[in-house]
Amino acid sequence: MASGPKVVIIGAGIVGVGIADELTERGWSDVTVVDQGPLWAAGGSTSHAPGLVFQANGSRTMTAFATYTVDKYTAMELDGQWCFRQVGSLEVARTPERLADLQRRQGWLTSWGVDARVVDVDEVLRLSPLLARDQVLGALHVPTDGLAKALRAVELMGRRSAERGAVFRGDTRVTGIRTDDGRVRAVITDAGDLPADIVVSAAGLWGPVIGAMVGQPIPLLPLAHQYARVGPVPALAAIAASADLENERPILRDQDRDLYFREHGDRMGVGTYAHDPLVVDPFALPLPAPGRPPASLPFTPEDFAASWEAAQELMPALRGAPLEHAFNGVFSFTPDGFPLMGESREVKGFWVAEAVWVTHSAGVAQAMAEWLVEGQARLDVHEADLHRFERHQVQPAFVEARGRQNYIEVYDIIHPLQPMEHPRPLRTSPFYARQQALGAAFLEGAGWERPHWYSANAGLLERYDIPGRGAWASRFWSPIAGAEARATRDGVALYDLTPLTRIEVTGPRATSFLQRLTTNDIDRPIGTVVYTLLLDERGGIRSDLTIARLGEQQYQIGANGPLDLDWLLRHARPDGSVHIRDITAGTCVVGVWGPKARDLVSRLTSTDLSNQAFRYFRARELVLAHLPVTALRVSYVGELGWELYATADVGLALWDALINAGQDLGVIAAGRSAFASLRLEKGYRLAGTDMTTDDDPWEAGLGWVVKMDKGDFVGRGALEGRSDATVRRRLMPLVIEDVESVVMGKEPVRIDGQPVGTVTSAAMGYTIGKPIAYAWVPPPTGVGQRVTIDCFGDRVSATVCAEPLFDARGERLRG
Numbered sequence: 160m161a162s163g164p165k166v167v168i169i170g171a172g173i174v175g176v177g178i179a180d181e182l183t184e185r186g187w188s189d190v191t192v193v194d195q196g197p198l199w200a201a202g203g204s205t206s207h208a209p210g211l212v213f214q215a216n217g218s219r220t221m222t223a224f225a226t227y228t229v230d231k232y233t234a235m236e237l238d239g240q241w242c243f244r245q246v247g248s249l250e251v252a253r254t255p256e257r258l259a260d261l262q263r264r265q266g267w268l269t270s271w272g273v274d275a276r277v278v279d280v281d282e283v284l285r286l287s288p289l290l291a292r293d294q295v296l297g298a299l300h301v302p303t304d305g306l307a308k309a310l311r312a313v314e315l316m317g318r319r320s321a322e323r324g325a326v327f328r329g330d331t332r333v334t335g336i337r338t339d340d341g342r343v344r345a346v347i348t349d350a351g352d353l354p355a356d357i358v359v360s361a362a363g364l365w366g367p368v369i370g371a372m373v374g375q376p377i378p379l380l381p382l383a384h385q386y387a388r389v390g391p392v393p394a395l396a397a398i399a400a401s402a403d404l405e406n407e408r409p410i411l412r413d414q415d416r417d418l419y420f421r422e423h424g425d426r427m428g429v430g431t432y433a434h435d436p437l438v439v440d441p442f443a444l445p446l447p448a449p450g451r452p453p454a455s456l457p458f459t460p461e462d463f464a465a466s467w468e469a470a471q472e473l474m475p476a477l478r479g480a481p482l483e484h485a486f487n488g489v490f491s492f493t494p495d496g497f498p499l500m501g502e503s504r505e506v507k508g509f510w511v512a513e514a515v516w517v518t519h520s521a522g523v524a525q526a527m528a529e530w531l532v533e534g535q536a537r538l539d540v541h542e543a544d545l546h547r548f549e550r551h552q553v554q555p556a557f558v559e560a561r562g563r564q565n566y567i568e569v570y571d572i573i574h575p576l577q578p579m580e581h582p583r584p585l586r587t588s589p590f591y592a593r594q595q596a597l598g599a600a601f602l603e604g605a606g607w608e609r610p611h612w613y614s615a616n617a618g619l620l621e622r623y624d625i626p627g628r629g630a631w632a633s634r635f636w637s638p639i640a641g642a643e644a645r646a647t648r649d650g651v652a653l654y655d656l657t658p659l660t661r662i663e664v665t666g667p668r669a670t671s672f673l674q675r676l677t678t679n680d681i682d683r684p685i686g687t688v689v690y691t692l693l694l695d696e697r698g699g700i701r702s703d704l705t706i707a708r709l710g711e712q713q714y715q716i717g718a719n720g721p722l723d724l725d726w727l728l729r730h731a732r733p734d735g736s737v738h739i740r741d742i743t744a745g746t747c748v749v750g751v752w753g754p755k756a757r758d759l760v761s762r763l764t765s766t767d768l769s770n771q772a773f774r775y776f777r778a779r780e781l782v783l784a785h786l787p788v789t790a791l792r793v794s795y796v797g798e799l800g801w802e803l804y805a806t807a808d809v810g811l812a813l814w815d816a817l818i819n820a821g822q823d824l825g826v827i828a829a830g831r832s833a834f835a836s837l838r839l840e841k842g843y844r845l846a847g848t849d850m851t852t853d854d855d856p857w858e859a860g861l862g863w864v865v866k867m868d869k870g871d872f873v874g875r876g877a878l879e880g881r882s883d884a885t886v887r888r889r890l891m892p893l894v895i896e897d898v899e900s901v902v903m904g905k906e907p908v909r910i911d912g913q914p915v916g917t918v919t920s921a922a923m924g925y926t927i928g929k930p931i932a933y934a935w936v937p938p939p940t941g942v943g944q945r946v947t948i949d950c951f952g953d954r955v956s957a958t959v960c961a962e963p964l965f966d967a968r969g970e971r972l973r974g
């Protein structure tokens with residue numbers, strides 16, 4: 160007797176079969192996996208993957224996915240044959256810059272709990288003797304990395320899923336999906352219909368084709384990628400004797416030349432990303448046919464020539480080896496490099512797990528099964544959520560532009576602040592022309608042009624002495640940012656907050672809806688502003704919101720992005736009792752902050768802005784210089800002032816009015832770099848960076864926004880019994896001793912040399928005169944504890960401090 164809902168999985172690649180394995184393990188047995196190709200080598204990307212698994216990733220979640228893949232496949236054998244060999248990996252450096260970056264990658268791995276070290280040339284050559292000594296400066300060695308035998312893993316997981324009740328149907332093509340009343344009902348195939356309560360599209364590079372069947376955009380770009388097997392290589396012959404091992408020495412990456420390598424007995428496999436991106440239209444690919452797997456395209460030797468030369472330079476033993484088997488294999492790239500996971504909002508029961516490498520396949524499959532069976536993944540998966548994109552980011556032209564660029568940059572050293580270069584500009588605030596005139600240094604985020612500092616403020620450097628910083632932290636930075644931060648605390652500054660997501664919630668049940676979704680009591684008098692959290696059912700932090708009550712059933716929400724909008728829309732009943740509208744695009748916001756903010760704003764309005772008349776965390780409609788504005792007395796930088804919201808049409812006039820009125824007060828425009836510093840001095844958290852669904856409110860230091868006595872809300876049940884006393888870790892500020900040692904985030908934190916935590920956000924605290932790093936540390940780590948932070952292989956000394964680090968009593972905010 161089958162149990163669980165009727166699940167149809169489209170795709171019998173490593174992802175689809177992995178999901179079947181994880182679902183049936185959890186007791187769901189009514190699972191059918193359908194593939195247009197033959198089982199178990201169905202002709203998709205999995206059929207061609209050489210299976211190198213490197214766990215290093217700047218994302219904790221992606222590394223966790225990979226680590227689970229390593230553990231799971233290592234424990235699997237198909238008829239006595241291995242599915243994963245932990246031969247270790249080497250990422251070699253040919254340049255000093257790369258060598259330094261390998262230290263940074265080693266830091267990530269330490270943060271995420273994976274053993275790794277940077278080794279010198281002697282050690283590199285001991286581990287991989289075919290490398291040319293004069294080409295290599297050192298390498299990152301990860302002993303638990305290795306080689307996945309993807310098709311063996313597929314067959315083993317397929318067989319055992321079938322034993323648990325799953326049905327596998329090869330050579331069966333999906334041609335449509337039947338929906339009814341906003342739900343999936345059946346998968347239509349060329350061999351008949353398959354009724355379904357849940358459809359999981361694990362169609363890999365064909366994701367857009369399956370998505371189109373239900374109108375769900377799937378923002379991935381299939382690209383052809385070259386892989387060649389060369390040999391025989393006499394120097395590898397010894398290994399060929401024990402052919403089943405295939406690969407004896409560590410798998411290898413030469414990122415400076417966009418190359419990777421693995422052994423196939425006495426042959427060497429060479430993969431390259433050095434060629435121009437070769438875009439493939441998934442709608443135009445042929446159907447699988449014997450000897451013609453659709454994800455393997457003819458080899459284009461002209462694209463391989465330079466890589467082959469570089470490969471022989473790195474490994475002279477390859478010289479003269481013939482190209483034995485070479486092809487252009489196809490797989491998927493997304494606009495940000497993360498997979499696509501989750502359920503369609505419009506078509507209930509339609510799920511997606513695509514753009515997943517073999518490396519992350521088991522981890523993604525596990526998270527998908529948890530999400531389906533238990534209602535959510537145990538790990539924070541927001542980076543991979545299908546709904547994380549802005550509207551422009553799912554348009555085909557954008558997906559192609561970013562997919563191409565991500566292919567080119569796949570092995571590049573990317574600075575955390577490095578913006579995309581193309582297509583730009585996409586989204587600009589109404590203040591854009593004025594910002595350009597002030598010499599704004601624009602970086603990009605979510606498509607928005609965001610000033611990080613303004614060259615017009617260079618003169619402030621005569622007033623403020625701003626310390627320098629190391630080479631890495633100096634990129635995308637100017638000392639002017641420090642001067643802007645100091646000038647904000649001394650005078651008044653305008654911050655363009657337009658790129659922050661704004662959502663309007665109205666309708667007869669708006670209040671009860673928001674009460675139910677958030678932790679704080681938002682049913683407060685009209686004109687009140689409330690800071691609150693969105694939790695998941697397990698009590699983890701999805702996001703934080705600033706909610707202004709502007710009418711009886713009218714709320715304006717300051718949110719963190721598309722995932723917040725998605726969460727609200729998913730929870731709203733479709734009965735019209737709540738209306739949710741993303742108003743970001745049609746509106747703008749300027750933060751006017753600093754001790755002289757009241758002097759400035761008062762000049763433009765007859766409304767009484769005194770502390771008694773307009774208190775902290777209150778909202779009012781104002782007329783400023785003839786312009787209707789909604790003013791919120793809040794500040795993300797910890798100073799007196801207002802966020803001024805207006806429709807986009809009057810934005811420029813509002814900006815000009817503020818600048819003109821504030822000339823004698825020394826008003827400046829200030830950028831995000833200053834903003835980041837001021838926020839950390841005050842300890843304001845950034846959801847998604849400082850805290851995620853892995854953290855509860857007390858761990859994040861936000862227990863004070865949880866009102867357990869207000870009635871039920873999402874996550875409340877899970878919070879019963881939790882408090883400051885039950886935390887597993889704490890988010891705390893570290894103050895770094897050396898003023899020039901500015902870290903950037905994700906670095907490991909150590910006590911007595913042992914890794915204990917990870918930096919989330921970091922910035923120079925210009926007012927306190929020291930660099931700040933917020934970090935997760937375990938209890939009982941207390942104030943005064945001395946720690947070190949790994950920074951490019953160095954250990955930087957820091958001290959755990961009480962927060963906030965500036966204006967602890969909040970007098971400046973309430974002044």
Ligand SMILES: Cc1cc2nc3c(=O)[nH]c(=O)nc-3n(C[C@H](O)[C@H](O)[C@H](O)COP(=O)(O)OP(=O)(O)OC[C@H]3O[C@@H](n4cnc5c(N)ncnc54)[C@H](O)[C@@H]3O)c2cc1C
Nearest residue numbers: 170172173174195201203204205208211333363488517518
């Ligand atoms: C040359 C090459 C080298 C690679 N190297 C590595 C590596 O070293 N390490 C690594 O981690 N990753 C590597 N990858 C990437 C990796 O192979 C893929 O990301 C991964 O295999 C994708 O698995 P999947 O199950 O999502 O997709 P696929 O294996 O493509 O499976 C999708 C399945 O869906 C089926 N399907 C599609 N449309 C339909 C339909 N209409 N009806 C029925 N069935 C349908 C297809 O037939 C296919 O079998 C490489 C890929 C290539 C091509």
